[in-house]
Amino acid sequence: SQELEQSPQSLIVQEGKNLTINCTSSKTLYGLYWYKQKYGEGLIFLMMLQKGGEEKSHEKITAKLDEKKQQSSLHITASQPSHAGIYLCGAAGGGSNYKLTFGKGTLLTVNP
Amino acid sequence: DTAVSQTPKYLVTQMGNDKSIKCEQNLGHDTMYWYKQDSKKFLKIMFSYNNKELIINETVPNRFSPKSPDKAHLNLHINSLELGDSAVYFCASSWGQRTAEAFFGQGTRLTVV
Numbered sequence: 001s002q003e004l005e006q007s008p009q010s011l012i013v014q015e016g017k018n019l020t021i022n023c024t025s026s027k028t029l030y031g032l033y034w035y036k037q038k039y040g041e042g043l044i045f046l047m048m049l050q051k052g053g054e055e056k057s058h059e060k061i062t063a064k065l066d067e068k069k070q071q072s073s074l075h076i077t078a079s080q081p082s083h084a085g086i087y088l089c090g091a092a093g094g095g096s097n098y099k100l101t102f103g104k105g106t107l108l109t110v111n112p
Numbered sequence: 113d114t115a116v117s118q119t120p121k122y123l124v125t126q127m128g129n130d131k132s133i134k135c136e137q138n139l140g141h142d143t144m145y146w147y148k149q150d151s152k153k154f155l156k157i158m159f160s161y162n163n164k165e166l167i168i169n170e171t172v173p174n175r176f177s178p179k180s181p182d183k184a185h186l187n188l189h190i191n192s193l194e195l196g197d198s199a200v201y202f203c204a205s206s207w208g209q210r211t212a213e214a215f216f217g218q219g220t221r222l223t224v225v
Binding site: 033035041042043044045048086088090100101102104105107 | 116145152153154155156157202204213214215216217218219
């Protein structure tokens with residue numbers, strides 16, 4: 001089965017700093033999703049990447065999928081307290097598969 | 113309107129009780145899921161239904177039984193609750209499989225005492 005490894009597990013940054021969260025898969029990714037979770041709330045879909053080398057941005061968050069489609073990074077520029085939360089990467093299996101597998105998440109704290 | 117709604121949001125119950133969590137989506141999606149998030153925030157799929165048909169049934173105790181009366185609803189019934197069942201349960205829905213952009217409910221925090 002596919003496994004996703006996220007690093008770091010937790011991250012504390014000062015407001016205004018840039019940061020990167022990584023997600024590595026044990027198998028080729030056919031679809032990689034980034035979600036954000038705030039305490040007491042559901043997961044919020046951020047971005048989906050499918051093609052090798054693909055990069056997408058939304059406001060100050062950029063996600064990239066490497067050419068080999070086994071690693072993705074999420075980069076936040078000029079972090080703000082509103083960016084705080086748990087970031088999870090998720091992946092769908094290849095072929096006919098409804099199963100989404102998630103990494104264990106990265107807890108981001110942004111200090112004002 | 114909430115896209116994926118779960119009820120209740122919080123549930124505190126005693127060991128041995130039977131409880132249900134309801135989920136409804138108004139997105140017209142054909143696939144619905146139940147996920148469990150444990151105390152370490154590890155999110156793991158439990159069940160997946162496509163057009164009311166069970167597609168995925170991970171290694172979950174028989175005490176957990178999903179029920180899908182129609183495409184828009186996927187309820188989770190849990191019998192004989194145990195302390196280890198305490199977790200946050202998320203319902204989600206999507207179009208089809210694999211490349212789907214899943215929408216998640218707000219979660220139900222279940223505490224078994």
